[in-house]
Amino acid sequence: MSETPSNPGFDAKTFLSTLTTRPGVYRMLGQDDKLLYVGKAKNLKKRVSSYFSRSLNRRIQLMVSQIEGIEVVVTHTEAEALILENNLIKSLKPKYNILLRDDKSYPYIHLSTDQKFPRLSFRRGARTGKGRYFGPYPSAGSTRETLQILQKLFSVRQCEESFFRNRSRPCLQYQIKRCDAPCVDLVDEETYAKDVRHAVLFLEGKANRVIDELVARMESASQTQAFEMAALYRDQIKRLRRIQERQYVSGEGGDLDIVAVSLIGSSACVQVFFIRSGRNLGNKSFYPGIPSRANEASVLSAFVSQYYLDKPVPSEIILNKEPTDRVLLQEVLSNQSGHKVRISSRVRGERARWLRMAEGNAALALKARLASRIDMEGRLEALQQALDLPELPARMECFDISHTRGELTVASCVVFNEQGPLKSDYRRFNIEGITPGDDYAAMQQALERRYTRIKKGEVPLPDILFIDGGRGQIGVVEESLRELGISGLTLVGVAKGADRKAGMEQLFLLGSSTPIILPADSPALHLVQQIRDEAHRFAITAHRQRRERKRRTSVLEEIPGIGPKRRQRLLRQFGGLQELARAGIEDISRVEGVSQKLAEQIYQTFHGED
Known part of the structure; x- marks a missing residue:
């Protein structure tokens, strides 16, 4: 059995001779104590020794060759090691670990229970308030869609408490028959409570019980010749049945997640379908960063541990591949959630059909993502050729200005890299202290604030800086950058051409007297248009938000x-x-x-x- 090459600066034999056989977490460190990898082990000595005593794949060999030190934390159980490993991976983001980039909390529907007339509302974040929570939902959009459905079906209020307490007459929701106006006592507590109960049953996946009760009321109303009321119940039953047809998962009940992974090369997509109380609440795609030569089982194992250890866990998780540590994951998630959690990959019938659908979705989403990257590479190559750049641009920024008659001016900065929009690096600037409508002064202020940070090394310098404007704006920007001592980037002004039509844009380069006019079907022009339009959209959105805030207050x-x-x-x-x-x-x-x-x-x- 051949030895795996290790860094000559690290004495693996001596280190392993002192290592404990107890469970714990190990951290492999490289040059300058840079973290390479975090792992867990039931037996630390056995697990860490395996890196140095047998032939492994090239990726592991490369990592081991960089090791200059290993730190261990001994835990009481392997389950404790799994939790600690998850926390360290999320906080330290080691180079060779599979990383799940998902920092957003999931939305819920909240039903207040400490009020005379309870309220249904959208809720994200910690579930600390009194009341019942339904979810989680895969996105804010799916949560609000469900709230809209509830508003059409049941007359349970969704208004803010301050709005509810200060009403002297019914609002628009009452007029369009989506609320019974409890704010002005047009409905009694008992009738309102029935609607609340029906909304809860619907959210619990028990719509059939709601339909049965409504049918009984409709028949009772017909017998007493209250035909108008019977018609209302009939319409409510129709709406419920239509929604039930669209949202139910046939043959399934309870809470479960369906998780499928697709791998192509060193790229992965994980699709999660959320089934709650037998209803499909939608799905969400994740694109974890994975080391080369990772397999589906290891990706799913890492995903499940990182994703579920700090989130509510359903009673069942169905995976398209058996994870490497299924039994351990079940034990930890059951202990964390306070209820039994089953993880399975061999399923039949309806579950198998849904699992196949999740696999298909994951594969399609990954192919589309990779195709967009390939398309992006082609656009970047065309842009490099069009602007005669020495190498492919890796980072591009674009600025735009938005205001209404010179008031509440906002500047936007959007960032693109070789994969497309880098939204985490977008920035907006509220412009103050300039003559209203002076776009040149606004641009100068935005550039000074942005590029002062670049000068300090807080933000990388872009290869290309796009400005929405012609020669005038280019001159102002060039002067601002010179005063800041910024050089080494390509400055491009994007001016609208004849009749301000898309496809007729003129590109002005600093120092060039004639603009570059690209063909309307040029991939380079399409990329420039995409970046320019994104900066414009981001600036307008920021300006409208600022304007709306001012309207609300003054x-x-x-x-x-x-x-x-x-x-x-x-x-x-x-x-x-x-x-x-x-x-x-x-x-x-x-x-x-x-x-x-x-x-x-x-x-x-x-x-x-x-």
Whole structure:
């Protein structure tokens, strides 16, 4: 049996002779104490020795050759080692470990239980408040979609508590028959409680029980000749049955996750389908960073331990491959969750059909991701050729400015690399202290704030800096960069061409008198357009958010003739600024102390720009 080559600076034999046989976690360190790998072991001596006593694949050999030290932490059990390993991988992100990049908490639907008229709401983060939580849902969109369905089916309020407490008349939801207006006592507690109970049954996957009760009520209403009420129950039953057809998983019940991995080379995609109370809540894709030559079993083992150890765990997890430590994972997850967790990979019937679907989704998602990367490489090569660059650009930034008549100016900075948009590096800048509408001054301020950080080494210097503008903007940017002492990047101005049509853009390079005009079907032009449009979108979104924040706080204060008392009366009558903004002139003028002229002025304040 051949020996695996190790770093001559590390005496593996001496280290192994002192190593304990107890369970624990080991950390392999390279040059300058750089962390290479974190692993767990039931027997530390046996596991760590295996790296030095037998032939392993090339990736492991490469890692072992870099080892300059190994640190161990002894634990009482292998389960404790698994939890510690998971925490260290997430916090330290070792080079040779499989890394799951997923820092977002999952959304839930929350039902308050400490109120006279409970409320359904969207909730993300720690589940510390009183009440019941349903989920988790794979995305905010699927959670809000379910809330919209509930609003159509059951008259359970979803409004904020401050809105609910300050109503003097029903809001729009009552008028469109999606709320029974408990805020103004148009429904009694007993009737409202029945709707709450039905909503809970629906969220628990017991829609059939809700339908049975509604059928009984419909028949009772028909017998007493309350035909209008019977029609309402009939329509509610129809809506429930349609939704039930769309959302139920045939033949399944309870809570389970279906997890499938697809591998192509050194890229992986993990698909998770969320089944709660027998209902399919949707799916989510993950793209963990994996070392070369990893297999499906090791990826799933790492994924399950990193993903579930700090999240609510369903009673069953179905995987498309048997993980390397299934029994241990079951034990740890059961202890963590407080209920029995079963992990299985050999399933039949409906479960097998859903598992095949998850596998197909994972494979398609990974192929699409890899195809987009290949397309990105082609675009970068075309851009390199078009701009006559010495090498392929690895990082590109683009700035844009957005404002409304010079007010509330916002600058955006978007970043692209060889894989596409790098959204974690996007930045927005609220521009202050300039002449309203002076885009040159706004650009100077944004560049100074961004590139001061680059000068300090906090942010990498891009290879290309795109500016939405022509020669004028290029001159301003070049001057700003020179004052900051920034050099070594390619500066490109993207100006709209004739008639401002897409495909007619002109690219201005610093020092060149004539613009570059690329063909409309050029991959390089498509990349430039994508980057420019993303900067534009990000700037407009940031500006609208800033404008909306200002409107929420000061729009009424800026209207002559509205003092604190009248402002308070308006907000109380409409239940908040959002409802006031939706109101018509006649509705506003009905408020005590508001004349027709003042009502028109208020309406124009909200709608005049549009």
